[in-house]
Amino acid sequence: MSQHLMNNYGERSHSLNRGEGCYLFDDTGQTYLDALSGIAVCGLGHCHPQVTQAITQQAQTLLHTSNLFNIEKQQKLAQALCDISGMEKAFFSNSGAEANEAAIKISRLYARKKDIANPVVIVTEGSFHGRTMATLSATGNPKVRQGFAPLVEGFKHVPYNDAAAVAEQCQQGNVVAVLVEPVQGEGGVRVPDADYLSQLRQVCDQHDCLLMLDEIQTGNARTGRYFAFQHSDIRPDVLTTAKGLGNGVPIGACLASGVAAELLQAGTHGSTYGGNPLVCATALATVTELRTDRLLDNVNARSQQLLEGLKQSLKGCEGVKDIRGKGLMVGIELNQSCTQLVEQAWQKGLIINVTAGNTVRLLPPLIINEAQIEQIISTVSELVRGLQ
Numbered sequence: 001m002s003q004h005l006m007n008n009y010g011e012r013s014h015s016l017n018r019g020e021g022c023y024l025f026d027d028t029g030q031t032y033l034d035a036l037s038g039i040a041v042c043g044l045g046h047c048h049p050q051v052t053q054a055i056t057q058q059a060q061t062l063l064h065t066s067n068l069f070n071i072e073k074q075q076k077l078a079q080a081l082c083d084i085s086g087m088e089k090a091f092f093s094n095s096g097a098e099a100n101e102a103a104i105k106i107s108r109l110y111a112r113k114k115d116i117a118n119p120v121v122i123v124t125e126g127s128f129h130g131r132t133m134a135t136l137s138a139t140g141n142p143k144v145r146q147g148f149a150p151l152v153e154g155f156k157h158v159p160y161n162d163a164a165a166v167a168e169q170c171q172q173g174n175v176v177a178v179l180v181e182p183v184q185g186e187g188g189v190r191v192p193d194a195d196y197l198s199q200l201r202q203v204c205d206q207h208d209c210l211l212m213l214d215e216i217q218t219g220n221a222r223t224g225r226y227f228a229f230q231h232s233d234i235r236p237d238v239l240t241t242a243k244g245l246g247n248g249v250p251i252g253a254c255l256a257s258g259v260a261a262e263l264l265q266a267g268t269h270g271s272t273y274g275g276n277p278l279v280c281a282t283a284l285a286t287v288t289e290l291r292t293d294r295l296l297d298n299v300n301a302r303s304q305q306l307l308e309g310l311k312q313s314l315k316g317c318e319g320v321k322d323i324r325g326k327g328l329m330v331g332i333e334l335n336q337s338c339t340q341l342v343e344q345a346w347q348k349g350l351i352i353n354v355t356a357g358n359t360v361r362l363l364p365p366l367i368i369n370e371a372q373i374e375q376i377i378s379t380v381s382e383l384v385r386g387l388q
Ligand SMILES: Cc1ncc(COP(=O)(O)O)c(C=O)c1O
Pocket: 095, 096, 097, 098, 100, 128, 129, 130, 131, 181, 185, 186, 214, 215, 216, 217, 218, 242, 243
């Protein structure tokens, strides 16, 4: 561990120095099957040829100009994301938290427009929205907020998957927006009822507040549609995404439609790097691949294989409380803490993650094939059974 790095990530015992497709390699030449994708980032796998080519070409042409100038690829990327989502306008940031910051700022401007002096954004328990001051204040995990008071005001937490609780809060009259994840990722891969988003849409329409979806993790084909909200028949007012959008190059986006799309005006928000030529060229190449039927069909087929395979091979295993997921965002909730499984999996050449302390989280690259999913099922099942 370097004495010159702050300790916020704790001790990191392993290094990886090369990647190709669904595999990563360490400095001893060991191969690892990646069932994490850099936490839902490298959906197209590592060093995808089209993405690498886009990066290389753009690096040879122009890296950065600032947002004082038109950026053609930024305009093209905004158009592609709006075509896919039905949203109308985009703002580009460098991370997921910053995309959510933009959404939160939009909600504040919406409050000004409605003459609400003490606006509230409803957020949910167990949510994760980022590590900046506003996004950690919005986050529904007390551990993330701990030590950082005074927090940013104006967030009210309600239980996840409970539209009635949102409706009740809306009676207060000062709710301007509802910010939720279509599936909670960091919170333990929590999949809400199928009609949760449409119920929230109804409540928001009734009370004239913005429905803001955090698709930082669920977006970019991760759940088997390009955006997770597309499993339902609603459209949000604000949609944030990041992670898979750049396949490893840092980029986030805040998309908006209707009145929400008009609130940011010149001088009200910005970013030096946001949406620069390099990241937009990379994201354009990434989105072009991710939106194909071939890719989406693979996510759905591999998802079914993974969920069914895990359920089958862990049948009767006492410690397993639940196996759930959407697309290639899968969680196995156990009745005990299981963080040690991460190292045990590494020793078997598999990279996994544990979230919420007791949930094995699988986020493999979206290009993963049938044999590789079989390998994940057998290794993870063996490890989970070994825990008992
Ligand atoms: C749903 C969600 N929102 C926001 C974030 C924050 O994104 P970033 O780490 O890029 O700031 C994350 C990251 O895990 C996330 O999963």
